[in-house]
Amino acid sequence: MLWLIARKELKEIFRYGVFKISVLILFVLLFISLAISYSYNQYVSTLHTKSEEESRELWDNQENKNQHSAAHYGIHLLKPKSSLALWDNGIDRYSGAAIFIEPHLRNNTMFKAVQDSPMLAKWGEFTPSYIMLYLLPLLIILITFNMVSREKEQGTYRLLRSQGVSSLKLLAGKTLAAWIIIILLIIPVFLIAGIVLGGLAFLNYKSFLLLLMYLLYAGIFIHIGVTVSTLINKSSVSIIILIGFWIFSSWVVPKITTNIVQNIYPSPLESELKRQIRDDIEENGIQRHNTTHKNTIAFTNSVLKEYNVDSLHKLPFNFNGYILQAAEDTNNLIFDKHYANLYKLYEKQMRTHEISGIVSPFTLVRQLSMGVCNTDLWTHIHFTEATDEYRKIFIKTINDDLIKSPYEPNQRFIRSKDFWKKVPKFEYELPGLQLFGQYYNTVIAMYLLWFAASLGMLLFASKKLNSKQW
Amino acid sequence: MIEAIDLSKIFDGKTVLNNLNLKIEKGQIFCLLGANGAGKTTTINLFLGFIKADSGNAFINQLDVSKHPLETKKHLAYIPENLMLYPYLTGLENLEYFTGLARKKYSQNELHEFLLESGLQESYINKRISTYSKGMRQKVGIAVALAKDAKVLLLDEPTSGLDPKSGNEFAELLIKLSHQGIAVLMATHDLFRAKETGTHIGIMKEGYLVDTFPSENINHSELESLYINHIK
Numbered sequence: 001m002l003w004l005i006a007r008k009e010l011k012e013i014f015r016y017g018v019f020k021i022s023v024l025i026l027f028v029l030l031f032i033s034l035a036i037s038y039s040y041n042q043y044v045s046t047l048h049t050k051s052e053e054e055s056r057e058l059w060d061n062q063e064n065k066n067q068h069s070a071a072h073y074g075i076h077l078l079k080p081k082s083s084l085a086l087w088d089n090g091i092d093r094y095s096g097a098a099i100f101i102e103p104h105l106r107n108n109t110m111f112k113a114v115q116d117s118p119m120l121a122k123w124g125e126f127t128p129s130y131i132m133l134y135l136l137p138l139l140i141i142l143i144t145f146n147m148v149s150r151e152k153e154q155g156t157y158r159l160l161r162s163q164g165v166s167s168l169k170l171l172a173g174k175t176l177a178a179w180i181i182i183i184l185l186i187i188p189v190f191l192i193a194g195i196v197l198g199g200l201a202f203l204n205y206k207s208f209l210l211l212l213m214y215l216l217y218a219g220i221f222i223h224i225g226v227t228v229s230t231l232i233n234k235s236s237v238s239i240i241i242l243i244g245f246w247i248f249s250s251w252v253v254p255k256i257t258t259n260i261v262q263n264i265y266p267s268p269l270e271s272e273l274k275r276q277i278r279d280d281i282e283e284n285g286i287q288r289h290n291t292t293h294k295n296t297i298a299f300t301n302s303v304l305k306e307y308n309v310d311s312l313h314k315l316p317f318n319f320n321g322y323i324l325q326a327a328e329d330t331n332n333l334i335f336d337k338h339y340a341n342l343y344k345l346y347e348k349q350m351r352t353h354e355i356s357g358i359v360s361p362f363t364l365v366r367q368l369s370m371g372v373c374n375t376d377l378w379t380h381i382h383f384t385e386a387t388d389e390y391r392k393i394f395i396k397t398i399n400d401d402l403i404k405s406p407y408e409p410n411q412r413f414i415r416s417k418d419f420w421k422k423v424p425k426f427e428y429e430l431p432g433l434q435l436f437g438q439y440y441n442t443v444i445a446m447y448l449l450w451f452a453a454s455l456g457m458l459l460f461a462s463k464k465l466n467s468k469q470w
Numbered sequence: 471m472i473e474a475i476d477l478s479k480i481f482d483g484k485t486v487l488n489n490l491n492l493k494i495e496k497g498q499i500f501c502l503l504g505a506n507g508a509g510k511t512t513t514i515n516l517f518l519g520f521i522k523a524d525s526g527n528a529f530i531n532q533l534d535v536s537k538h539p540l541e542t543k544k545h546l547a548y549i550p551e552n553l554m555l556y557p558y559l560t561g562l563e564n565l566e567y568f569t570g571l572a573r574k575k576y577s578q579n580e581l582h583e584f585l586l587e588s589g590l591q592e593s594y595i596n597k598r599i600s601t602y603s604k605g606m607r608q609k610v611g612i613a614v615a616l617a618k619d620a621k622v623l624l625l626d627e628p629t630s631g632l633d634p635k636s637g638n639e640f641a642e643l644l645i646k647l648s649h650q651g652i653a654v655l656m657a658t659h660d661l662f663r664a665k666e667t668g669t670h671i672g673i674m675k676e677g678y679l680v681d682t683f684p685s686e687n688i689n690h691s692e693l694e695s696l697y698i699n700h701i702k
Contacts, residue, residue, distance in 0.1 A: 001570075001571065001573070004567065004570040004571065005571075008556070008559070008563075008567045011558070011559060011563065012556060012558045012559065015558040016558070154554050154557070155550070155552065155553075155554035156554050156555065156556060158518075158520065158548070158550060159548065159550070159553070159554070159555075159568070160571070161518070161519075161520065161543075162518055162543060162546065162547070162548035162624075163543060163568055163571040163572050163618075164539075164540040164541075164542075164543030164544055164571070164572065165571050166540065
């Protein structure tokens with residue numbers, strides 16, 4: 001019986017001119033968004049690969065020079081692009097794509113697409129996820145808003161009930177029809193577009209997880225659409241309620257939440273953070289290049305005392321390298337402290353943002369989509385932390401070599417190409433589902449709860465319909 | 471086949487149906503006459519289970535409607551005053567859908583035959599309902615009753631608004647169905663059609679069934695006088 005009801009709904013829906021035009025528009029927009037994302041990603045990927053290769057090549061092929069001077073030439077580390085970034089570029093355009101590694105400093109990411117990019121990148125936000133998360137619910141509303149109210153308005157509902165059809169079966173059949181349409185739309189488009197643009201690498205567990213999330217999101221809107229259409233007798237009122245919910249969930253709640261979060265937990269300006277770190281280092285760190293600084297003098301004296309010598313020449317190692325590494329170790333603790341505070345602040349912001357998921361499934365799926373696509377804040381932090389770990393190893397490798405070098409204050413020790421190549425390369429892989437599970441368990445639970453609640457609403461609507469006298 | 475025992479319904483404190491007792495056997499066509507608000511549609515709705523009785527019982531094929539709401543519907547077909555079908559589907563598709571809901575399976579040819587039997591022109595069978603007249607939609611309703619193999623037919627002013635030719639065709643169909651053993655309860659304002667079609671006539675006034683008699687015992691003018699006297 002369910003299939004019978006669903007099949008009739010499908011026949012009707014496929015014959016609506018409005019539906020055909022809407023699907024056509026959606027497909028055109030989807031393919032435009034894919035083309036834009038593809039072009040943008042190609043541009044960014046080429047830039048990334050080229051920049052990373054060139055940066056390492058420059059490092060490896062440096063002329064002979066002092067290790068520490070070489071370190072100051074630095075190296076650029078590029079954030080790899082996930083194959084799913086094509087679908088959802090998340091915060092990538094705002095967070096930056098590369099970090100410059102150098103001694104004494106922990107730099108922030110650079111090459112932020114929103115700051116300096118060609119016009120093409122300005123379109124970067126029009127991604128397939130935008131279509132899936134913003135526009136697909138509109139199509140679902142168009143399909144479901146009058147599914148039941150239309151029966152009541154055109155008078156077929158009494159005839160239906162006279163056939164002995166229970167409300168539950170009727171709603172289940174109609175819901176099934178909406179599901180079939182959405183599955184027929186989403187799955188082929190997702191797979192074909194994904195494979196065409198991302199190759200077979202696109203077919204991985206993450207893309208299927210993303211697909212599942214989009215389907216659940218569509219399901220929430222389907223269930224709410226059928227519920228409202230059942231409880232409201234007039235289709236004109238039903239569509240206003242559903243579009244109102246869509247605007248509230250997809251536009252109003254995210255904007256309000258962002259403002260509230262920024263007011264409760266304001267993010268420090270980048271310049272302010274840098275100033276705080278600089279002041280902390282000035283107060284508590286070691287500044288190798290400022291030999292008259294009180295901490296530098298104190299450290300030098302403590303080393304002399306520890307080794308019971310009266311001159312730096314008499315130390316069993318190169319003091320220049322030793323103090324450089326000591327400055328790194330001390331200052332890294334300061335960097336780590338400030339960045340840990342910053343991440344704690346981000347976490348508070350995100351947790352507060354999660355609360356908005358109680359009234360808006362959009363804010364939940366948006367976070368999950370970015371999480372699976374590795375374009376979220378946590379992936380970005382994972383990358384910046386990995387680069388900082390690498391920075392520590394990179395600098396230590398150079399300083400350790402310097403420590404073993406003869407100590408000649410007026411003569412700098414020189415290294416050649418062979419040494420540069422010995423410095424380990426930066427190896428980084430985007431995090432898997434472990435990070436996703438770690439940060440999104442509450443969001444996942446809330447999301448599943450929304451889905452279950454939407455099913456519950458459907459059951460409630462069927463009971464109301466059953467109990468109503470006609 | 472159709473039976474009401476002390477059936478009553480109250481809406482907002484007003485008794486709209488008062489202790490209705492009625493029995494319609496196989497092959498009978500019972501026409502309920504009465505002014506607007508007399509309780510005709512309420513009676514039909516109670517047999518359909520669309521509303522719940524405040525007291526008494528309604529039976530379809532010996533089954534209590536309130537206790538077996540889904541089971542009783544398997545045995546009945548219903549045609550309202552203005553039968554609305556799905557405008558984007560053809561007559562055949564509408565028939566296929568409603569018979570399917572009644573758990574009856576037929577081939578396309580069999581469904582085609584039901585529509586022809588109900589008097590629908592062949593050229594309209596595969597056209598969308600949006601192109602149908604009211605009379606044509608009523609014929610699809612009859613085809614549903616035929617295909618469903620209904621034992622009971624409940625009609626709520628089915629000939630209202632039909633042109634004389636369509637009204638006659640509809641009446642002939644009803645007589646044909648009654649000859650097949652279907653019990654028919656028809657609420658109507660049409661005295662002429664009630665006399666011509668019905669085997670029995672009942673007159674309702676303010677929720678009471680005030681009179682019942684076999685239609686063969688009365689001619690058209692007597693029926694008209696009786697009706698006017700009752701509803702004064």
